[in-house]
Amino acid sequence: MFDLLTPCTNGQAHAAFAALSYEGPERRGGMPSILRRWLAAMLDEIDYGMLLLLDENRVAHANHAARAELDADHPLQLLGDELRLRRGQDVAPLCDALAAASRRGLRKLLTLGEAPNRISVAVVPLPAFDPEHQRATLLVFGKRQMCEELSVHWFAQAHGLTIAETQVLKALCTGALPSGIAKSQGVAISTVRTQISSIRSKTGAASIRDLVRQVAVLPPLVSTLREASSWSRATSSRPS
Numbered sequence: 001m002f003d004l005l006t007p008c009t010n011g012q013a014h015a016a017f018a019a020l021s022y023e024g025p026e027r028r029g030g031m032p033s034i035l036r037r038w039l040a041a042m043l044d045e046i047d048y049g050m051l052l053l054l055d056e057n058r059v060a061h062a063n064h065a066a067r068a069e070l071d072a073d074h075p076l077q078l079l080g081d082e083l084r085l086r087r088g089q090d091v092a093p094l095c096d097a098l099a100a101a102s103r104r105g106l107r108k109l110l111t112l113g114e115a116p117n118r119i120s121v122a123v124v125p126l127p128a129f130d131p132e133h134q135r136a137t138l139l140v141f142g143k144r145q146m147c148e149e150l151s152v153h154w155f156a157q158a159h160g161l162t163i164a165e166t167q168v169l170k171a172l173c174t175g176a177l178p179s180g181i182a183k184s185q186g187v188a189i190s191t192v193r194t195q196i197s198s199i200r201s202k203t204g205a206a207s208i209r210d211l212v213r214q215v216a217v218l219p220p221l222v223s224t225l226r227e228a229s230s231w232s233r234a235t236s237s238r239p240s
Contacts, residue, residue: 047148047220049141051083052126056098056137059083069141075113076121087113094121101125101137119144147173147215155215159202168195173212 040061043050049066053059059081062070070078077084085091090112100106105125112121120142128135152173156166171181178196182189196208205211 048143049139051078051139053083053098053137053139055135056095056102057083060136066141073117075117075119085112094123097123098137102135145174147212151218152215155203155218159199161199161202165195165199165202168192169199169211169215172196172208173215 040063043061044064046063047065049069050063051059051066052061059078062078067078070076075086075090077086085094093110094112097108097110100108101123102125107125108123110121110123111118113119122138122140122142124138124140126136126138147170149170152170153166155161156169161169167185168181171184176184178192179189182192185192199205200207200211203211203214205214
């Protein structure tokens with residue numbers, strides 16, 4: 001059974017997010033609504049799930065990645081404006097971390113859930129803008145895997161890799177060895193080594209480790225990954 005953590009109405013969420021928005025001259029010039037939209041759009045472009053909590057327990061904003069990730073298997077659940085936990089044993093650690101962030105300004109890294117759906121969550125206190133504003137805490141979800149599949153496709157597209165080379169790159173990013181890739185794809189290991197050499201030449205990677213690192217440190221932009229998904233479907237029938 002879920003353990004309720006954070007009820008919040010839509011009106012409260014919008015008002016809270018407005019209160020925490022940018023306070024520069026543009027807002028004073030009469031553009032708070034546009035700036036709020038820009039801020040929300042900016043957060044939605046980041047492919048890390050992020051939740052903005054107020055007063056330790058109320059959800060004020062969830063970016064696109066968080067809303068997409070909080071599915072039935074995720075340790076955290078967002079039902080309407082309520083944040084819940086799947087496991088009762090995760091409630092106390094998260095509540096303690098939220099209290100420490102809000103009251104003492106302490107950051108903490110938590111591990112929630114159980115394998116294979118275990119995730120890391122960073123609990124980050126946000127500064128108070130003035131005594132009238134509510135205290136806010138940011139939750140940032142960690143990656144579930146080092147190299148996202150869509151990131152691999154985007155990287156492959158940017159460097160002109162063939163479909164076969166993309167499949168090899170994808171396998172390398174999961175930690176597979178060339179011999180294992182050759183076996184799983186039913187080709188000679190010499191073929192895989194030739195493909196790896198071609199990939200390294202196109203990407204300028206000094207080694208397989210460097211190649212995987214290039215993919216792992218790609219900017220986590222949601223819109224870019226969506227474009228990569230469209231490219232992947234469009235090129236699925238292209239000869240390798």
